[in-house]
Amino acid sequence: MVAEPPKTTPLTETCRALGGRMIDFAGWLLPVQFSSVLEEHQAVRTAAGLFDVSHMGEIEVRGPGALALVQRLTCNDAGQIPSGRAQYSVLTNDTGGVVDDVIVYRRGAAELLLVVNASNTAKDLAWIRDHADREVEVTDVSARWALLALQGPRASEILADLAATPPAALRPFAFAETTVAGVPGVVARTGYTGEDGFEIFCRPEAAADLFGRLIETGRSRGLRPCGLGSRDTLRLEAAMRLYGNDMDETTTLIEAGLESIVRFEKGEFIGRDALLRQRAAGPARRLVGFEMIDAGIARHGYRVMIDSVAAGTVTSGSPGPTVKKNIGLVYLPAVHAQTGSAIAVEIRGREARASVVPTPFYKRAR
Numbered sequence: 001m002v003a004e005p006p007k008t009t010p011l012t013e014t015c016r017a018l019g020g021r022m023i024d025f026a027g028w029l030l031p032v033q034f035s036s037v038l039e040e041h042q043a044v045r046t047a048a049g050l051f052d053v054s055h056m057g058e059i060e061v062r063g064p065g066a067l068a069l070v071q072r073l074t075c076n077d078a079g080q081i082p083s084g085r086a087q088y089s090v091l092t093n094d095t096g097g098v099v100d101d102v103i104v105y106r107r108g109a110a111e112l113l114l115v116v117n118a119s120n121t122a123k124d125l126a127w128i129r130d131h132a133d134r135e136v137e138v139t140d141v142s143a144r145w146a147l148l149a150l151q152g153p154r155a156s157e158i159l160a161d162l163a164a165t166p167p168a169a170l171r172p173f174a175f176a177e178t179t180v181a182g183v184p185g186v187v188a189r190t191g192y193t194g195e196d197g198f199e200i201f202c203r204p205e206a207a208a209d210l211f212g213r214l215i216e217t218g219r220s221r222g223l224r225p226c227g228l229g230s231r232d233t234l235r236l237e238a239a240m241r242l243y244g245n246d247m248d249e250t251t252t253l254i255e256a257g258l259e260s261i262v263r264f265e266k267g268e269f270i271g272r273d274a275l276l277r278q279r280a281a282g283p284a285r286r287l288v289g290f291e292m293i294d295a296g297i298a299r300h301g302y303r304v305m306i307d308s309v310a311a312g313t314v315t316s317g318s319p320g321p322t323v324k325k326n327i328g329l330v331y332l333p334a335v336h337a338q339t340g341s342a343i344a345v346e347i348r349g350r351e352a353r354a355s356v357v358p359t360p361f362y363k364r365a366r
Contacts, residue, residue, distance in 0.1 A: 004027075005029075006024040006025075006027055006028050006029040007027055007028050007029065007055070008028070008029050009028065009029075009030070009052055009054035009055055009146065009207075010054055010146045010204040010205070010207040010208065011052040011054055011146065011148075011207050011208060011211055012029055012030075012052075013208070014052075014207075014208045014211050014212070015030075015031040015034075015052055015225065015227075016031075018034055018215075018225050019034050019035075020032075020033070020034050020225065020227060021033055021034075021227070023228070025055075025228055026055070026117075026118050026119040027118070027119065028055040028118060030052065030055060030227070030228055031052065031225070031227035031228065032227045032228045032229045033226075033227040033228075033229045033230065034224065034225045034226065034227055035224065037227075037229035037230050037233060037321075038321055039224065040224055040225075040226040040227065040229070040230035041230040041233050041234055041321045041322070042321060042322075043152065043222055043223070043224040043226065043230075044151050044152045044193050044195055044226060044230060044234055045152070045153075045195065045234075045321075045322050046152070046153065046222065047152055047153065047154045047221055047222025047223060047224075048150060048151065048152035048153070048154045048155045048158055048197075048218055048221065048222060048223040048224075049150075049151050049152055049193075049223065049224050049225070049226035049230065050148060050149070050150050050151075050211065050214055050215060050218070050223060050224070050225050050226060051148070051149040051150075051151065051225075051226050051227070051231060052146075052147075052148065052211070053147045053148070053149045053199070054145070054146040054147045054148075054204070054207065055118040056115055056116070056117065056118055056142075056147055057115070057116040057117065057118055057120070057121030057124065057125075057140070057142045058113060058114070058115055058116070058140075058141045058142045058144070058145050058201075059113070059114045059116060059121070059124060059125055059128060059138065059139070059140055059141070059142075060111070060112075060113055060114075060137075060138070060139045060140075060141045061111070061112045061113075061114065061128065061132075061136060061137075061138055062110060062111045062112075062136070062137045062139070063110055063135050063136040063137050064110055064135045064136075065132075065133055065135030065136045066110050066111060066112055066136050067079065067109075067110070067112065069128070069131065069132055069133075069136050070104060070112050070114075071266065071267075071269060072131065072268065072269050072270060073091050073092070073127070073128060073131060073269070073270060074089040074090060074091055074092070074102070074104065074269065075089060075090050075092050075253060075258075075261060075262045075263065075269060075271070075272075075275075076088070076089035076090070076104070076261045076262070076263055077263040077265075077266040078104055078106070078112070079266065081104065081106040082106065083106050083107065083108055083109070084106070084174060084175060084176065085105075085106055085171075085173055085174050085175070086103050086104060086105045086106070086173045086174070086175055086188055086190060087103070087104045087106075087173065088101070088102075088103055088173075088261060089101070089102055089103070089104050089261060090102065090253060090258065090261065091124060091127060091128075092253065092269065092270050092271035092275075093249055093270060093271055094270060094271055094274065095249075095252065095271060095274050096252040096253055096254070096271040096272075096274040096275040096278060097248070097249040097250055097251060097252055097271070098243065098247045098248055098249060098251060098252075098253065098256065099120075099123070099124065099127055099249060100116050100117055100120040100123070100124050100243060101117070101241065101243055101247070102114045102115060102116050102124075103115045103190060105175060105188070113141075114128075115147075117243045117244075119243075119244065120243065121140065121142060125138065125140050131270075143204070144203075144204075145201045145202070145203075145204070146201070146202050146203070146204045146206070146207035147199060147200070147201055148199070148200045148202070148207065148210065148211060148214070149191060149192070149193075149197065149198075149199050149200075150197055150198045150199075150200065150214060150218075151191045151192075151193040151195050151196075151197030151198075151226075151234075152193075152195050152196070152197060152223075153195060153196060153364075154218070154221045154222065154223070155167075155195070155196060155197045155198055156168055156196065156198075157221065158214065158217055158218040158221055158223060159180070159187070159198055159214075161217050162180050162181045162213060162214065162217055163178055163179070163180045163187060164178045164179045164180075165178035165187065167187065167189070167198060170187065170188075170189040170198075171189065172189050172190075172196075173188075173189060173190055174188070174189055175187060175188035175189070175190075180200055180202070180210060180214075181209070181210055181213040181214075183202050183203070183206040183209070183210050184202070184203070185200055185201045185202035185203070185206075186200070186201040187199075187200050187201075188200075188201070192231065192234075192235050192240055193231065193234040193235060193238065194234055194235065194237055194238025194240070194360065194362055194363070194364060195234070195364055196364070211225075232316075232318065233318050233319065233320065233321060236316050236317075236318055236320070236327065236328075236329070236361070237320045237321075237322055237323055237327070237360065237361045237362035238360045238361075238362055238363070239289055239329070239359035239360035239361060241256060241258070241287075241329075242315075242316055245300055245315045245316050246287060246315045246316055246329055247287075251287075251331070252271075252274070252275060252278055252283065253271075253275060254275060254278050254279055254283050255278075255283045255285055255286055255287060255331065256287050257286065257287050257288075257359075259279070262275060264276060282334060283334055284333065284334055285312075285331045285332060285333055285334060285337070286331065286332065286334055286337035287315070287329055287330070287331050288329070288330060288331075288332055288337045288341075288356050288359070289327065289328070289329055289356070289357050289358065289359035289360075289361060290304075290327070290328055290329075290330060290343060290345075290354045290355060290356050290357060291320075291323075291325045291326065291327050291328075291354060291355060291357050291361070292325065292326035292327070292328075292345065292352060292353075292354045293352075293353040293354055293355055294352040294353045294354075295352070296326065296345065296347040296352040297317065297318065297319060297326050297347070298314045298317035298326060298327075298328040298345040298347070298352075298354065299314060299317050299318075300314055300315065300316055300317060301313060301314060302314040302317065302345050302346055302347060303345070303346040304330045304332070304343055304344070304345055304346075304354075305343065305344040305345070305346060305351055306332075306333075306336055306341075306342075306343055306344075308344075308351065311332055311333060311336065311343070312330045312331050312332050312333075313330065313331075314328045314329070314330050314345060315328075315329045315330060315331065316328060316329045317329070317345075320361055320362065322362050323361050323362050325361070327361050328345070328354075329359075330343075332356070336356070337356065338356060339356055339357060339358055340355060340356060341355070341356040342354075342355060343355070343356065
């Protein structure tokens with residue numbers, strides 16, 4: 001069977017023209033880097049970076065029962081989201097596992113938009129539709145949107161030169177329908193890098209011009225186009241979980257360290273009873289951060305050892321350019337998931353010493 005070619009975004013050719021090194025990521029052709037991962041990482045931490053994230057999926061949930069459906073399917077309390085605000089949440093299964101992590105946008109009394117992981121769009125759409133009744137219309141609207149992520153401490157001032165709505169007026173996880181460089185769309189103060197930043201939804205046919213205008217406007221302020229490589233090192237320093245690596249349907253929210261977004265008090269939702277039981281008993285394992293003591297980079301899939309016995313597998317690992325340490329995440333037995341616990345990572349046949357540390361590894365100054 002011949003493999004299908006990767007999908008392209010409205011910005012694929014723009015990224016290629018800017019020198020992006022393109023790779024197949026989750027079935028999409030996306031830039032892994034333009035200059036170097038280190039330079040792009042540092043640009044986001046010190047100035048700004050612009051990412052094409054148009055591969056992300058968008059699912060619209062509309063109708064009189066829309067809010068009730070999202071409340072039942074997600075762990076956070078969507079009922080507490082005012083119109084014009086967004087919320088990080090998780091679609092849960094019966095065991096408290098992660099169907100997907102999502103951002104829920106409240107667009108009105110009976111309209112919500114869920115931004116989902118690209119590789120999960122079809123699965124999430126089927127999951128939501130399977131639980132919807134006739135009062136709810138569930139639509140994949142991914143093709144309606146291109147999505148740009150402008151991230152970094154200078155993102156607000158760059159966007160201020162082009163946006164009709166002052167970006168400084170948006171609180172974190174707020175959004176506004178506005179224009180940017182004359183292009184109608186939605187600007188949300190969200191992101192996946194550990195920095196302040198914005199995600200800009202626009203029409204696909206307008207995306208290339210908008211990307212170019214942002215690059216032109218921000219160049220003198222240190223803005224760089226950025227790829228998947230720096231996006232991964234940035235999010236790992238901030239200990240933001242990556243679906244498929246750090247969590248999936250077999251890992252519960254409590255094991256994954258996401259209990260802070262579980263609102264048991266809101267009432268019934270899928271997986272609530274299982275999570276309550278696990279919280280009461282205590283999980284057998286927990287996702288923890290670690291930093292390397294010995295030389296070596298802990299990569300995804302490497303075995304983690306305790307007293308030379310396999311105890312887990314690295315879920316995410318890379319150098320941390322800002323923290324200047326090699327870092328990673330791993331599920332460990334709860335008894336060993338304590339700060340200071342000594343572990344080792346098997347790297348090319350040798351055990352390299354590491355230690356469990358608090359997360360996030362990096363937290364920006366407010």
